[in-house]
Amino acid sequence: MTYYLRSPNRLSISRIQAILIKELIQMKRDRLTFAMLLMIPIMQLVLFGFVINNHPKHLPTAIYLQENTEITRSIINNMAQSDYFDIVNDVNTLNAYRGDTPLQDTRSLLQSGRVNFVLTIPSGFSKAWVRGEKPSLLLEADATDPAAAAMAVAQIKPIVDRTLADIQIGSFDYLKPKPSSITTLVHNKYNPEGISQFNIVPGLLGVILTMTMVMITSIAMTREAERGTMENLLAMPSKPLEVMIGKITPYVLMGLVQTIIILLASNMLFHLPFVGSGSTFGLGVGLFILANLAIGFTFSTIAKSQMQAMQLTFFFFLPSMLLSGFMFPFQGMPKWAQYLGEILPLTHFLRIVRGIMLKGTSLSLLSNEFLALLAILIIVGIIAMLRYRQTLD
Structure with a gap:
């Protein structure tokens, strides 16, 4: 019986303790692995918690403004205040400095990835709206990343509708149109089908x-x-x-x-x-x-x-x-x-x-x-x- 109690086949707390101490010393010496064990969970928590965003906002947007009126300025201001669009470029300003045509400017901005959207407001838009017609806006979207473009594209028409609905036309308030008084044309470029x-x-x-x-x-x-x-x-x-x-x-x-x-x-x-x-x-x-x-x-x-x-x-x-x-x-x-x-x-x-x-x-x-x-x-x-x-x- 005494021989059985001292058998090496029996679990020994002292041997386990010795191996445990050895592993702790090895972990202390292997500082890189120990740092990785601490940093990777923290990095995953921070990155997954803050970076993952399936509802992107503040997407860079360029404006090609063919007329500058109170109505068009209100549309642009409400786009910027919506948090979906960041107005970062004015195509007319770029054209004045570089001598390019507006079409060249919009194409280069989208191709280079500097902007995700280009909104074109044509001349005569405000007059057509006041006359009760149905003017059109053109939103060109970089659809190479469908997830980034889809949410903002869905918001452009409600933003414009709310802007026009809030505008008072002096004593002719009865002329204030309904939200469906404009047409918003969306052109998804480079990946129109959103594949x-x-x-x-x-x-x-x-x-x-x-x-x-x-x-x-x-x-x-x-x-x-x-x-x-x-x-x-x-x-x-x-x-x-x-x-x-x-x-x-x-x-x-x-x-x-x-x-x-x-x-x-x-x-x-x-x-x-x-x-x-x-x-x-x-x-x-x-x-x-x-x-x-x-x-x-x-x-x-x-x-x-x-x-x-x-x-x-x-x-x-x-x-x-x-x-x-x-x-x-x-x-x-x-x-x-x-x-x-x-x-x-x-x-x-x-x-x-x-x-x-x-x-x-x-x-x-x-x-x-x-x-x-x-x-x-x-x-x-x-x-x-x-x-x-x-x-x-």
């Missing part, structure tokens, strides 16, 4: 490239350290930049192959249009792949194991999904979330790929997005080189 795949599938290209490029590069470098081959790599006369170029070049080719497969599949399965320039698209994809590979290379200089590299990848991937405009309308997010989203490569790539594929947007109109990707690539690349040099000591 959700046209918005999601181009975004999936960016999401897939983000996940694979960052993760593969970060794991590839940390694997070298875990297997002991990093010492051989460091013993070579190669410079850090040469190592970085040599390591990421195969993954650039892999990213291009992924892009071709996704484009072919999206065309065959969803009949996704491609109306823009292939060379501009290729330039955008190349910059985006390089930026993500540089981020993965930087993560590899921070992580001490492949597990930590995957944790850092997930920590970067989650905000990229939520803050880039892939899952939820970018303009519907809080301003602080939009500022954070602007530093993510996926945000700018989504504007590039959707603009080229669905709108046929030119390189000049997307120049800010290309410059942003280039800036991210340069900054992250410099950080990676500086941190890699520290590993050489």
Whole structure:
């Protein structure tokens, strides 16, 4: 009986306690994993709580005002006060400065993504309304993101109707028309049928490239350290930049192959249009792949194991999904979330790929997005080189 009580097969509180203490010490030493365990729930709570918004408001809107009367000014003021529209551009003002035609202005504003809507109020609108006629307004909407456009489009007619219903016409109050006295024409551009795949599938290209490029590069470098081959790599006369170029070049080719497969599949399965320039698209994809590979290379200089590299990848991937405009309308997010989203490569790539594929947007109109990707690539690349040099000591 005594031998049974002391048998190693029996559970031992002291042995459990020893292993528990060992794991706590290991957790204390692995500060990156411990920080991830604390930060990821907080990040999810903040992002999902504040950023997710299926009812976007404050969407940028341009006005092409062909007449300036009290009635038209009231319509514009009520649109701004409705919280659905932010009046950010006056097409007539842009035309005066740049010499473009109003049609060129409205097209460039929508193609570049600077505005979601353009409202055109034609000349003679006020007189026609006072005479009891049924004048028309034209609202052009960027329908590449149907979720962002649908709610605001549904609000434009009630806003205009309430505005006209509140206007008193002096002693001729009997002339005040009913809410149905105007016609609001809505032109959903670039995706008139509101097909959700046209918005999601181009975004999936960016999401897939983000996940694979960052993760593969970060794991590839940390694997070298875990297997002991990093010492051989460091013993070579190669410079850090040469190592970085040599390591990421195969993954650039892999990213291009992924892009071709996704484009072919999206065309065959969803009949996704491609109306823009292939060379501009290729330039955008190349910059985006390089930026993500540089981020993965930087993560590899921070992580001490492949597990930590995957944790850092997930920590970067989650905000990229939520803050880039892939899952939820970018303009519907809080301003602080939009500022954070602007530093993510996926945000700018989504504007590039959707603009080229669905709108046929030119390189000049997307120049800010290309410059942003280039800036991210340069900054992250410099950080990676500086941190890699520290590993050489």
